[in-house]
Amino acid sequence: MKKLEETTFAIVGLGLIGGSYAKALKNLKVKRIIGMNRNPVVALMAKDEGYITDICEADGKLLKEADVIINALYPKAFLEFVEQQVQNFKADVLLTDVMGIKADFPQQVDAILKPGMDFVSGHPMAGREGKGYGQSAAEIFNNANYIVIKREGNKPENVAFLKELAMAFGCKRVVELTTKEHDAIIAYTSNLPHIMAVSLVNSDSMHDNTKYFIAGSFRDATRVADINAALWKDLFLLNKANVRAEIAKLQAQLTKWDKALENGDEKLIVQMMEDAKHKREDLFNAKNFR
Amino acid sequence: MKKLEETTFAIVGLGLIGGSYAKALKNLKVKRIIGMNRNPVVALMAKDEGYITDICEADGKLLKEADVIINALYPKAFLEFVEQQVQNFKADVLLTDVMGIKADFPQQVDAILKPGMDFVSGHPMAGREGKGYGQSAAEIFNNANYIVIKREGNKPENVAFLKELAMAFGCKRVVELTTKEHDAIIAYTSNLPHIMAVSLVNSDSMHDNTKYFIAGSFRDATRVADINAALWKDLFLLNKANVRAEIAKLQAQLTKWDKALENGDEKLIVQMMEDAKHKREDLFNAKNFR
Numbered sequence: 001m002k003k004l005e006e007t008t009f010a011i012v013g014l015g016l017i018g019g020s021y022a023k024a025l026k027n028l029k030v031k032r033i034i035g036m037n038r039n040p041v042v043a044l045m046a047k048d049e050g051y052i053t054d055i056c057e058a059d060g061k062l063l064k065e066a067d068v069i070i071n072a073l074y075p076k077a078f079l080e081f082v083e084q085q086v087q088n089f090k091a092d093v094l095l096t097d098v099m100g101i102k103a104d105f106p107q108q109v110d111a112i113l114k115p116g117m118d119f120v121s122g123h124p125m126a127g128r129e130g131k132g133y134g135q136s137a138a139e140i141f142n143n144a145n146y147i148v149i150k151r152e153g154n155k156p157e158n159v160a161f162l163k164e165l166a167m168a169f170g171c172k173r174v175v176e177l178t179t180k181e182h183d184a185i186i187a188y189t190s191n192l193p194h195i196m197a198v199s200l201v202n203s204d205s206m207h208d209n210t211k212y213f214i215a216g217s218f219r220d221a222t223r224v225a226d227i228n229a230a231l232w233k234d235l236f237l238l239n240k241a242n243v244r245a246e247i248a249k250l251q252a253q254l255t256k257w258d259k260a261l262e263n264g265d266e267k268l269i270v271q272m273m274e275d276a277k278h279k280r281e282d283l284f285n286a287k288n289f290r
Numbered sequence: 291m292k293k294l295e296e297t298t299f300a301i302v303g304l305g306l307i308g309g310s311y312a313k314a315l316k317n318l319k320v321k322r323i324i325g326m327n328r329n330p331v332v333a334l335m336a337k338d339e340g341y342i343t344d345i346c347e348a349d350g351k352l353l354k355e356a357d358v359i360i361n362a363l364y365p366k367a368f369l370e371f372v373e374q375q376v377q378n379f380k381a382d383v384l385l386t387d388v389m390g391i392k393a394d395f396p397q398q399v400d401a402i403l404k405p406g407m408d409f410v411s412g413h414p415m416a417g418r419e420g421k422g423y424g425q426s427a428a429e430i431f432n433n434a435n436y437i438v439i440k441r442e443g444n445k446p447e448n449v450a451f452l453k454e455l456a457m458a459f460g461c462k463r464v465v466e467l468t469t470k471e472h473d474a475i476i477a478y479t480s481n482l483p484h485i486m487a488v489s490l491v492n493s494d495s496m497h498d499n500t501k502y503f504i505a506g507s508f509r510d511a512t513r514v515a516d517i518n519a520a521l522w523k524d525l526f527l528l529n530k531a532n533v534r535a536e537i538a539k540l541q542a543q544l545t546k547w548d549k550a551l552e553n554g555d556e557k558l559i560v561q562m563m564e565d566a567k568h569k570r571e572d573l574f575n576a577k578n579f580r
Binding site: 187188193203210218222251254261276277 | 416435463475476478479480484485486491494495499501502505506509510512515516517520522530533534536540541542545547554560565566567570573574
């Protein structure tokens with residue numbers, strides 16, 4: 001396996017996640033970090049701050065130098081990028097992505113790549129509110145889980161390289177999934193909490209004076225209501241069937257609450273809370289979670 | 291108005307909230323802090339730690355010394371306490387509570403109190419996960435909002451005293467509400483987020499491997515799923531009509547999401563997220579919120 005200090009990386013899209021990869025890679029003292037960004041000011045800033053060593057222009061010529069290309073663009077822009085730039089990729093490039101939705105992107109990318117090039121898909125279970133390079137930080141990887149989509153045809157050494165890279169970033173664990181498993185699980189653990197936060201804030205009960213009656217529970221429940229709408233619109237729509245199934249399951253729980261309240265069913269109400277308490281304890285016990 | 295250093299307080303129920311009052315009162319160097327607790331071990335511990343100066347036994351005799359009684363019992367136990375101990379209250383006692391539900395408790399308490407005694411209801415918009423004295427902390431008041439239920443018949447000097455006490459604890463603001471306003475607002479800002487957290491954890495999508503796919507959004511959305519079930523069961527049921535109305539409004543938002551996804555309505559999806567972003571920014575801007 002290639003050593004990190006001998007590996008040249010290219011990061012395409014220096015937003016919150018792409019910028020975080022640049023910062024984490026710099027910590028690892030990799031050979032070079034090439035940055036490519038639609039808005040040249042951001043790339044200049046990243047270079048000025050020392051998180052990228054070189055700026056790749058729109059012609060993509062510098063991509064030829066990259067052993068590993070990390071694509072941190074929005075889902076739709078990702079495919080366009082591969083189509084436009086594949087002629088500039090190294091013959092044995094390892095291409096990876098950070099997309100929170102997989103759908104049939106891996107197969108679509110495979111169809112564009114030339115033999116010898118390898119797309120190993122994945123992403124860190126990490127992020128934060130807001131968007132853009134200014135929000136990026138190497139620390140988002142600390143103790144996070146990292147998902148790798150292992151597919152038939154991937155070169156084992158590339159899968160191993162990506163897994164080691166994630167652990168070197170400070171991730172706690174790498175988990176392998178199929179694209180289908182990934183999208184179903186993410187609909188529950190990531191897409192749904194975001195929709196819940198937005199829905200709570202958008203409730204008809206929100207008024208000008210609501211701010212005077214808020215404590216920790218409301219603050220936490222709405223933290224991720226401030227998200228990058230343009231990106232998440234794609235994540236939700238590309239994962240539509242799974243997301244709708246999760247909304248339905250949540251609604252079933254809420255309906256259960258409504259009926260229990262209507263019936264004054266003290267036993268069921270206590271049981272729902274006790275169940276949740278134990279399930280959450282299991283989720284977040286020290287061995288399982290950061 | 292009575293000075294704090296000349297005022298004797300009694301705290302009934304040394305749990306998470308009662309214990310926090312004891313700790314905050316100690317910081318203020320009040321004259322005496324009498325503690326009363328069903329489980330005597332907790333009262334002994336609080337006295338040993340110096341957060342209460344005296345222990346009131348079940349006979350309630352020591353309550354006679356208290357200028358201010360802070361009742362931090364569960365809603366139903368509160369009424370029983372007032373009925374059983376009213377003969378031990380000072381003739382001009384200021385009685386207050388910390389209950390997250392008001393319903394018709396104030397009128398019920400008034401009916402038990404003797405003329406000259408005054409019940410000024412209220413509570414801090416504060417709390418934390420878990421339960422019990424061990425979780426208590428003076429810091430829960432820091433920058434919190436404090437609600438005072440101002441009713442006809444309350445002595446203005448007592449209302450003023452309670453408001454000053456809340457600010458002395460480190461609260462950011464005191465807001466006055468009627469009981470009806472209180473319960474409707476709390477159903478949205480407190481009851482509903484707790485039900486959402488429990489519902490998310492209890493979804494049929496929860497599996498043994500869910501823990502590997504969790505990031506900040508799920509963690510935050512479920513933080514308050516670990517609550518005191520016996521207490522919250524009462525809070526929910528005593529506020530049943532308001533809580534059910536809030537569940538319905540949330541369901542309406544979720545259904546709006548479901549339809550937008552079904553129809554692939556990109557514009558509506560982006561708009562919902564943008565709306566939520568702006569509403570939340572307004573809620574939590576520095577001027578409004580801790």
